[in-house]
Amino acid sequence: MDAFKSLDAIACPLPLSGIDTDQLIPARFMKRSRADGYGDYLLHDLRFDESGQPRPDCPLNMPRWQGAKILVTRRNFGSGSSREAAVYALADYGFACVIAPSFGDIFASNAVNNGVLPATVTEEDGEALLAGLESGDGTARVDLETCEIWAANLVIPFRIDRVWRTKLLNGWDDIDLTMSHSSAIEAFQAQDSLTRPWLVPTVHGP
Amino acid sequence: MGIRAEAGPRTLFDKVFDQHVVTAREDGQCLLFIDRHLLHEGSFHAFDKLRSRDAKVARPDLTFGIEDHYVPTRTRDLTAIDPAIANMIRQLRDNSARHGLRLFGLSDPAQGIVHVLGPEQGLTLPGLTMVCGDSHTATHGAFGAIAFGIGASEVAHVLMTQTLWQKKPKRMRIRVEGKLPPGVFAKDMALSMIATIGADGAAGHAIEYAGSAVRALTMEGRLTLCNLSIEAGGRCGMIAPDETTFAYLKDRPYAPAGQMFDRAVESWTALLGDEDAPFDREIVLDAGEIAPIVTWGISPEDAAPITASAPDPDRMNDPARAAHVREALDYMGIQPGQPLTEIAVDRVFIGSCTNSRIEDLRAAAAVLAGRRARIPGLVSPGSAVVKRQAEEEGLDRIFTEAGLEWVDAGCSMCVGMNGDLVPPGERCASTTNRNFRGRQGPGSRTHLMSPAMAAAAAVTGHLTDMRPLLAGRETGLTGEH
Numbered sequence: 157m158d159a160f161k162s163l164d165a166i167a168c169p170l171p172l173s174g175i176d177t178d179q180l181i182p183a184r185f186m187k188r189s190r191a192d193g194y195g196d197y198l199l200h201d202l203r204f205d206e207s208g209q210p211r212p213d214c215p216l217n218m219p220r221w222q223g224a225k226i227l228v229t230r231r232n233f234g235s236g237s238s239r240e241a242a243v244y245a246l247a248d249y250g251f252a253c254v255i256a257p258s259f260g261d262i263f264a265s266n267a268v269n270n271g272v273l274p275a276t277v278t279e280e281d282g283e284a285l286l287a288g289l290e291s292g293d294g295t296a297r298v299d300l301e302t303c304e305i306w307a308a309n310l311v312i313p314f315r316i317d318r319v320w321r322t323k324l325l326n327g328w329d330d331i332d333l334t335m336s337h338s339s340a341i342e343a344f345q346a347q348d349s350l351t352r353p354w355l356v357p358t359v360h361g362p
Numbered sequence: 363m364g365i366r367a368e369a370g371p372r373t374l375f376d377k378v379f380d381q382h383v384v385t386a387r388e389d390g391q392c393l394l395f396i397d398r399h400l401l402h403e404g405s406f407h408a409f410d411k412l413r414s415r416d417a418k419v420a421r422p423d424l425t426f427g428i429e430d431h432y433v434p435t436r437t438r439d440l441t442a443i444d445p446a447i448a449n450m451i452r453q454l455r456d457n458s459a460r461h462g463l464r465l466f467g468l469s470d471p472a473q474g475i476v477h478v479l480g481p482e483q484g485l486t487l488p489g490l491t492m493v494c495g496d497s498h499t500a501t502h503g504a505f506g507a508i509a510f511g512i513g514a515s516e517v518a519h520v521l522m523t524q525t526l527w528q529k530k531p532k533r534m535r536i537r538v539e540g541k542l543p544p545g546v547f548a549k550d551m552a553l554s555m556i557a558t559i560g561a562d563g564a565a566g567h568a569i570e571y572a573g574s575a576v577r578a579l580t581m582e583g584r585l586t587l588c589n590l591s592i593e594a595g596g597r598c599g600m601i602a603p604d605e606t607t608f609a610y611l612k613d614r615p616y617a618p619a620g621q622m623f624d625r626a627v628e629s630w631t632a633l634l635g636d637e638d639a640p641f642d643r644e645i646v647l648d649a650g651e652i653a654p655i656v657t658w659g660i661s662p663e664d665a666a667p668i669t670a671s672a673p674d675p676d677r678m679n680d681p682a683r684a685a686h687v688r689e690a691l692d693y694m695g696i697q698p699g700q701p702l703t704e705i706a707v708d709r710v711f712i713g714s715c716t717n718s719r720i721e722d723l724r725a726a727a728a729v730l731a732g733r734r735a736r737i738p739g740l741v742s743p744g745s746a747v748v749k750r751q752a753e754e755e756g757l758d759r760i761f762t763e764a765g766l767e768w769v770d771a772g773c774s775m776c777v778g779m780n781g782d783l784v785p786p787g788e789r790c791a792s793t794t795n796r797n798f799r800g801r802q803g804p805g806s807r808t809h810l811m812s813p814a815m816a817a818a819a820a821v822t823g824h825l826t827d828m829r830p831l832l833a834g835r836e837t838g839l840t841g842e843h
Contacts, residue, residue: 178798232562238497240513261597266513334523344384354618354626
C-alpha cells in the first residue's frame with residue numbers, strides 16, 4: 157500500500173448526509189472481481205438515472221469536479237453495511253480522501269486498510285468547506301502530517317485516529333505486522349486452551 | 363490470561379476484551395484473539411487475498427462458512443438461478459472445501475442466516491470474540507460476546523492469523539427501565555433508542571444494554587436489540603449473560619455439554635461487569651413510554667410512533683436536520699405532517715437477521731390468523747430450523763392462507779442480493795434493519811417496523827397501529843402481558 161503524506165487535488169462537494177455503503181455501492185454490483193475495478197459503480201444510483209444516463213445534478217457528473225481525489229460530504233458518511241466494496245468503489249474511482257463530520261465505524265477502518273484517508277471535521281468547518289469549494293477554485297490540500305485542510309482561504313483542522321494516521325503515513329499492511337507476533341499468538345492459544353477448554357466447538361447435540 | 367489493560371472496576375466489555383488481548387502496543391492498539399469467524403458468500407475478496415499470498419486458514423476449527431446472502435429462497439436448485447448468483451455460492455463452497463471449513467450449505471438441515479444460525483446452533487457463546495464480514499454481527503452480543511462486523515481486508519487478516527488489531531472503544535450503557543407496554547417489542551425498543559440518540563449516536567462506542575426491560579427480554583428479543591446496535595452507529599452491542607442465556611444455550615448442537623457446560627457457565631458468570639465500573643456515556647430510556655414505531659425516512663433514526671405524523675422540515679430549527687428531512691420525505695414520497703397511518707403500502711417483507719426467529723413469526727401470525735393480506739408479501743424464516751418449527755406450529759398455513767408467500771431461509775429481500783427485490787417506487791413494510799435509499803432495490807421505499815406491525819400493514823394495506831388487531835390474541839412474545 158502506498159504511503160499517504162499529503163494530497164493536492166480537486167475536492168468535490170457532495171452536500172448530503174448519511175451516504176451509506178448501500179449507496180456507495182448497491183448490493184447488486186458486488187459480484188464482480190476486484191481486478192475488474194469498482195469505479196463505475198461508485199454512488200451508481202445517485203450518478204445515473206433508471207436508463208443509465210448520468211444525472212446532470214450529481215456533482216460527480218459536473219465538468220468542474222472531474223478528476224477529483226477528495227470528496228467533501230456531510231455527517232454519517234459510510235454508515236451501514238461492512239462491505240469493503242464501498243471503499244473499492246471510492247478508491248477505484250480515484251478518491252484518496254473523504255472529509256466529513258462523522259463516518260461509519262467499519263467504513264473508516266476499511267478506508268484506512270485501502271489507503272483512503274477518512275478526515276473528520278466539525279459540522280461547522282464542514283459547511284464552511286462545502287461553501288468555500290463552490291465559490292473558490294475547487295481545489296484543496298490535505299496534509300496528514302499536520303492534520304490540516306487548506307482550501308479557499310480556509311485552514312481547517314481534521315481529526316483521525318492516531319493509529320490509523322500512522323498506518324496511512326507509512327502505508328502499513330497489518331498482516332505483515334501481525335506475522336511478527338506469531339510466537340505470542342501461539343503462546344496465547346496454548347494458555348487459552350487450558351482456561352477455556354470449551355472453546356473449540358464439537359457437535360454433540362441433536 | 364491476556365493482558366490486564368486497566369486496573370480497577372471493569373465493565374463486561376472490558377473483561378471480555380482484556381481476556382483476548384494477545385499483545386498490546388503503546389499506541390493503544392491491541393492484537394485480539396478471535397474465537398469465532400463466520401463467513402458468507404461475500405468472503406471471496408478475502409480468499410482471493412489468501413490465494414495471492416499462498417496462505418492457509420490459521421484455525422479452520424474456529425471458522426464457519428454459511429450460505430445466506432445470495433441464496434435463492436424459492437428454489438434450492440443452483441442450475442435454476444442467475445449464473446452470477448450461483449457463482450457466488452459456488453465460490454464459498456470451493457473456498458470452504460479447499461481450506462477444510464465446516465460449511466452450512468443450502469442442503470444442510472441447519473442452513474440459515476448467519477446471525478440466526480450461530481445462536482441457534484450454539485456456536486455463539488458468552489465471553490467470545492466473534493467477527494463476520496457483515497455489520498450485523500453485533501447481533502451475537504445478545505449472549506455477552508464481543509461481536510462485530512469487519513471488512514474484507516480484516517476477514518483476510520483473521521483467516522490468516524485468527525487475530526485482529528483493535529483499539530478499545532469507549533463504553534456506553536443504554537439502560538431501558540420499566541416494562542414494555544402490550545404490543546411493544548424489542549424492535550420498537552431499538553428503533554426508539556436510535557431515534558433518540560441518532561444514527562451515529564453510538565459511534566466509537568461499544569454498547570452495553572441493561573435495565574429491567576432488557577433483562578425481561580427473551581433471547582430472541584435480545585438478538586433483535588443487539589442487531590440494531592450498528593444502526594445506532596455502534597460497532598457492537600452486548601447484554602450480560604444470565605439464566606435466560608444459559609437456558610437458551612443448554613443442549614444446543616455446538617454448545618459445551620455436561621460438566622463442561624457447568625464449568626463454562628461458572629466462567630461466563632464471572633464476566634459480569636463490576637458494579638461500579640465506569641461508562642463513558644449513559645442513556646436511560648423509560649420502557650413504559652415506548653410505542654410501536656415505524657420509520658418514515660431513509661435513515662433508521664427517521665423513526666416515530668405509529669400514532670404520530672411525518673415531520674415538517676419548515677418547522678425545524680436545525681437547518682442540517684431540516685435538509686435531511688426534506689430529502690428523506692421527497693425520496694419516500696411522503697407529505698410533511700402526513701399522519702403515518704395514512705401511508706399506503708405496496709408489499710410486505712417479514713424476515714432478515716433482525717426479525718426472522720420463531721417468536722417473530724408467531725407475532726406476525728397472531729395478527730394474520732384468519733385474516734387476508736390486501737397486498738403481496740414474502741415471509742422468509744431465519745433458518746431451516748425455524749422453518750421446520752414454524753411448519754410444525756402451523757404458522758406457514760396462516761401466512762399462505764392470508765395470501766403471503768412462504769419461502770426458504772436466507773437474507774432475501776433485506777439486502778436483495780439474491781434477486782428478491784422491491785420494485786422501483788414501491789413501498790415496503792419491512793422487518794429488516796435498513797431503510798436506506800435503494801436498500802431493497804433501486805428506487806425502493808422501506809419502512810422499518812416489528813413483525814406484528816408488518817403483518818398489520820399487510821392486513822390493512824397501510825401503516826397501522828396493530829394493537830387493536832392484536833387485542834385478545836396470543837403472541838407468546840415479550841411485551842405482551
